[in-house]
Amino acid sequence: MCGIVGYVGKQKASPFILEGLKRLEYRGYDSTGVAILQGGAFSLVKKTGRVANLEREVAKFNLNGTFGIGHTRWATHGGVTDANAHPHVSSDGKIALIHNGVIENYSSMKKFLVSKGYTFSSETDTEVLCNLIAYHYAKEPEVVGENRFFASVRKTLLHAEGTYGIVTMCVDLPGEMVAARKGSPLILGLGDGENIVASDVSAIVARTQNVVYLKDGEIVRLTPKEFQITTLDQEAVSPFVDKVTWSIADAELGAHAHFMEKEIFEQPLALENSMRGRFSEDSSTANFGGLNLTASELRQVDRFMFCACGTAWHACLVTEHLIERFARLPVEVDYASEFRYRNSPLDRNTLFFVMSQSGETIDTLAALREAQRKGYRVLAINNVVGSTIAREANGGIYQHVGPEIGVASTKAFTSQILLGAMLALYIARLRDMSFSDGVTYVNALKGAPDLVREALKQAPHIKAIAKRFAHHSDFLFLGRLSLFPLALEGALKLKEISYIHAEGYPAAEMKHGPIALISEKCPSVFFAPKGEIFNKVVSSMQEIKARKGPVIAIITEGCELPPGLADEVITIPDCHEAVLPIVAAIPVQLLSYYIAVDRGCDVDKPRNLAKSVTVE
Numbered sequence: 001m002c003g004i005v006g007y008v009g010k011q012k013a014s015p016f017i018l019e020g021l022k023r024l025e026y027r028g029y030d031s032t033g034v035a036i037l038q039g040g041a042f043s044l045v046k047k048t049g050r051v052a053n054l055e056r057e058v059a060k061f062n063l064n065g066t067f068g069i070g071h072t073r074w075a076t077h078g079g080v081t082d083a084n085a086h087p088h089v090s091s092d093g094k095i096a097l098i099h100n101g102v103i104e105n106y107s108s109m110k111k112f113l114v115s116k117g118y119t120f121s122s123e124t125d126t127e128v129l130c131n132l133i134a135y136h137y138a139k140e141p142e143v144v145g146e147n148r149f150f151a152s153v154r155k156t157l158l159h160a161e162g163t164y165g166i167v168t169m170c171v172d173l174p175g176e177m178v179a180a181r182k183g184s185p186l187i188l189g190l191g192d193g194e195n196i197v198a199s200d201v202s203a204i205v206a207r208t209q210n211v212v213y214l215k216d217g218e219i220v221r222l223t224p225k226e227f228q229i230t231t232l233d234q235e236a237v238s239p240f241v242d243k244v245t246w247s248i249a250d251a252e253l254g255a256h257a258h259f260m261e262k263e264i265f266e267q268p269l270a271l272e273n274s275m276r277g278r279f280s281e282d283s284s285t286a287n288f289g290g291l292n293l294t295a296s297e298l299r300q301v302d303r304f305m306f307c308a309c310g311t312a313w314h315a316c317l318v319t320e321h322l323i324e325r326f327a328r329l330p331v332e333v334d335y336a337s338e339f340r341y342r343n344s345p346l347d348r349n350t351l352f353f354v355m356s357q358s359g360e361t362i363d364t365l366a367a368l369r370e371a372q373r374k375g376y377r378v379l380a381i382n383n384v385v386g387s388t389i390a391r392e393a394n395g396g397i398y399q400h401v402g403p404e405i406g407v408a409s410t411k412a413f414t415s416q417i418l419l420g421a422m423l424a425l426y427i428a429r430l431r432d433m434s435f436s437d438g439v440t441y442v443n444a445l446k447g448a449p450d451l452v453r454e455a456l457k458q459a460p461h462i463k464a465i466a467k468r469f470a471h472h473s474d475f476l477f478l479g480r481l482s483l484f485p486l487a488l489e490g491a492l493k494l495k496e497i498s499y500i501h502a503e504g505y506p507a508a509e510m511k512h513g514p515i516a517l518i519s520e521k522c523p524s525v526f527f528a529p530k531g532e533i534f535n536k537v538v539s540s541m542q543e544i545k546a547r548k549g550p551v552i553a554i555i556t557e558g559c560e561l562p563p564g565l566a567d568e569v570i571t572i573p574d575c576h577e578a579v580l581p582i583v584a585a586i587p588v589q590l591l592s593y594y595i596a597v598d599r600g601c602d603v604d605k606p607r608n609l610a611k612s613v614t615v616e
């Protein structure tokens with residue numbers, strides 16, 4: 001939540017910062033602002049709404065300075081107003097600050113500062129932090145070996161409880177910035193005569209691919225030509241300079257209307273990238289060197305635990321089904337936000353996984369830390385390289401699907417299912433899956449990108465269905481077995497981007513309650529693939545139809561429905577069980593996308609949401 005960018009360099013800071021904010025806007029988009037240090041003072045422009053509003057406002061000012069900070073906000077403390085937007089400037093005008101996170105003890109700090117004569121123009125915890133830095137800066141004499149500004153930031157952060165990624169500037173020190181993190185991501189971009197600090201690499205790659213991922217508890221002093229990282233306890237840190245492997249073009253819309261559309265259609269390629277180099281030479285199993293576990297260690301595992309949030313949690317549910325089905329081992333899946341407080345009993349031979357596209361979701365991170373605290377090795381399935389979860393996990397699997405920018409997760413979801421299916425295969429082959437079943441499974445997974453390409457050809461048909469049903473205000477999504485999580489995912493996609501009430505249920509469970517919702521005003525989307533449960537799902541459809549509920553049936557090729565049962569039919573390719581949930585995701589992603597577009601919703605930036613949820 002919240003995107004932050006700081007720039008110290010030789011070029012005009014504001015265009016670069018605005019560009020960076022546009023790329024970070026998916027992180028939060030209530031309000032935005034920039035502060036540029038020029039002519040011995042901060043020029044501050046803040047505006048509610050999107051970066052485009054800020055850009056129009058900035059154009060009215062002459063912002064020529066080459067040092068500045070910018071912020072795009074997802075409100076926590078205080079409503080969405082110009083005053084609450086960041087950057088905040090201390091009441092003495094000395095310090096400017098941007099912040100991502102929540103300062104939990106801000107009210108006691110504020111009381112103290114008010115008693116010292118500091119005044120506040122916003123309701124935010126950030127302004128309190130900013131004034132506390134100003135207080136220490138005004139009060140403390142120069143600290144030996146540290147400049148006074150840096151010392152005052154460090155001192156302030158030692159008092160701060162909660163989470164933060166901050167970047168701050170002092171009016172007396174043009175060309176210098178201090179940034180620090182605890183619980184919110186911050187990345188340094190090392191340029192030629194310029195340095196950048198931002199919430200993620202998308203705001204940096206336009207200028208440099210050399211980055212340093214800051215760790216929790218680290219603080220950095222930046223100038224255009226150098227940077228020094230220490231811990232808050234003043235231990236020196238030797239930075240590891242990483243290279244970003246994707247370019248700015250990967251984070252651009254191209255010919256698509258929305259990132260969500262781009263990411264839906266990118267899925268064949270994303271799946272190819274996720275599986276590349278991860279099958280054995282004999283094509284009978286998967287290879288996951290990053291798990292850091294030997295085959296014999298994996299054979300000791302007798303239970304799996306998966307934790308995640310949102311769409312990633314749905315991918316865990318599919319993985320549960322596949323591991324249980326093919327590797328015959330029990331799997332438990334929990335919401336990360338529940339696991340972290342639930343004190344669940346785990347036995348020693350449990351292998352713990354977290355799944356997270358961003359690798360920054362605070363609840364998932366907390367679940368990882370809680371499991372590690374209890375002595376478990378935690379592995380992560382994660383997309384963003386260098387993210388906090390990737391760094392803190394004891395091993396894992398990178399998704400390699402490139403940046404996912406649409407708030408509604410699509411390509412990350414199908415890649416997580418693919419990797420879950422590959423994991424199921426890997427474990428199954430270490431146990432009792434035969435060589436020939438392994439080869440069949442691998443060939444099926446290798447065919448997934450083409451099957452997804454085939455399913456995507458249904459887009460025009462699904463667009464027409466979306467038009468027909470876009471005005472409805474309630475939907476049910478129903479599926480069984482590995483497609484029950486797809487029903488949950490279909491409902492989540494629809495509600496998050498089109499604001500339509502939708503529920504996902506196991507198809508047969510529908511008659512235990514949700515059937516009361518059924519009328520001609522509440523369409524049901526059914527997953528009815530070929531196989532043992534096809535006839536059972538058809539019976540559930542009949543029950544809906546008997547109550548005048550419209551039925552949208554997603555069937556696999558070769559299935560036949562009784563005439564007149566479904567109002568609309570979407571046919572996807574028939575495929576192996578391990579691939580089916582991937583292919584079945586396509587129609588529900590497209591349906592929710594086209595419904596949202598038809599309703600005129602802001603698909604990539606739905607209201608109240610943010611791409612990565614870094615607050616509890």
Ligand code: M6R
Binds near residue numbers: 611
């Ligand atoms: O980055 P993560 O995978 O940890 O994110 C988890 C959820 O916040 C995320 O999947 C959310 O539910 C998406 N908006 C769903 O489209």
